[in-house]
Amino acid sequence: MTDKNSTKSKKDENTIFIGNKPIMSYVLATVAEFNGKSTDMVAIKARGQLIYKAVDVAEIVRGRFLTQAQLKDIKIGTENVTNRNGKAQNVSIIEIYLTTKAPKK
Amino acid sequence: MTDKNSTKSKKDENTIFIGNKPIMSYVLATVAEFNGKSTDMVAIKARGQLIYKAVDVAEIVRGRFLTQAQLKDIKIGTENVTNRNGKAQNVSIIEIYLTTKAPKK
Numbered sequence: 001m002t003d004k005n006s007t008k009s010k011k012d013e014n015t016i017f018i019g020n021k022p023i024m025s026y027v028l029a030t031v032a033e034f035n036g037k038s039t040d041m042v043a044i045k046a047r048g049q050l051i052y053k054a055v056d057v058a059e060i061v062r063g064r065f066l067t068q069a070q071l072k073d074i075k076i077g078t079e080n081v082t083n084r085n086g087k088a089q090n091v092s093i094i095e096i097y098l099t100t101k102a103p104k105k
Numbered sequence: 106m107t108d109k110n111s112t113k114s115k116k117d118e119n120t121i122f123i124g125n126k127p128i129m130s131y132v133l134a135t136v137a138e139f140n141g142k143s144t145d146m147v148a149i150k151a152r153g154q155l156i157y158k159a160v161d162v163a164e165i166v167r168g169r170f171l172t173q174a175q176l177k178d179i180k181i182g183t184e185n186v187t188n189r190n191g192k193a194q195n196v197s198i199i200e201i202y203l204t205t206k207a208p209k210k
Contacts, residue, residue, distance in 0.1 A: 055181045076160045
């Protein structure tokens with residue numbers, strides 16, 4: 001994590017976690033996050049087979065709704081989760097950071 | 106693309122395209138690409154719902170097989186493809202670049 005100064009709760013506020021809802025729900029949630037809270041950075045996070053949805057959301061937000069939004073950073077990693085049978089399992093994660101702040105020149 | 110000096114065919118040689126085979130096939134193909142051709146950069150590309158597999162492959166290669174491999178770059182984008190009904194459709198893509206070259210100091 002690069003933003004060590006922000007508290008965890010503040011970071012979670014600007015994060016969209018991808019689940020099983022339709023993609024447009026997360027697109028609208030991302031746009032609302034930018035507009036409602038006047039933040040200039042939103043993280044879109046997903047894991048496992050939902051990773052493609054995070055990419056779709058970022059691409060649709062950038063392409064159709066907030067064309068000024070830029071990709072700030074993309075991170076991938078592995079998390080160890082316990083599945084419903086109590087077995088530990090590795091799952092891949094992705095974090096896509098979108099920003100509406102103009103890059104410093 | 107950053108490596109403007111390489112020809113297209115040379116670049117394709119160092120690219121693993123994710124399809125419907127088991128994940129370990131692509132993991133082994135990636136490791137073989139590094140070892141067999143003595144290249145220090147391999148691109149793993151996928152689109153649509155196969156995007157999670159590209160992340161899995163990169164994570165497994167880095168975590169278990171080539172622990173010296175580093176994430177060089179991750180790109181996401183949108184491609185316009187024509188589906189089997191002749192209809193144009195946008196699909197998200199991911200490109201993950203792994204390198205075994207030590208970063209310049």
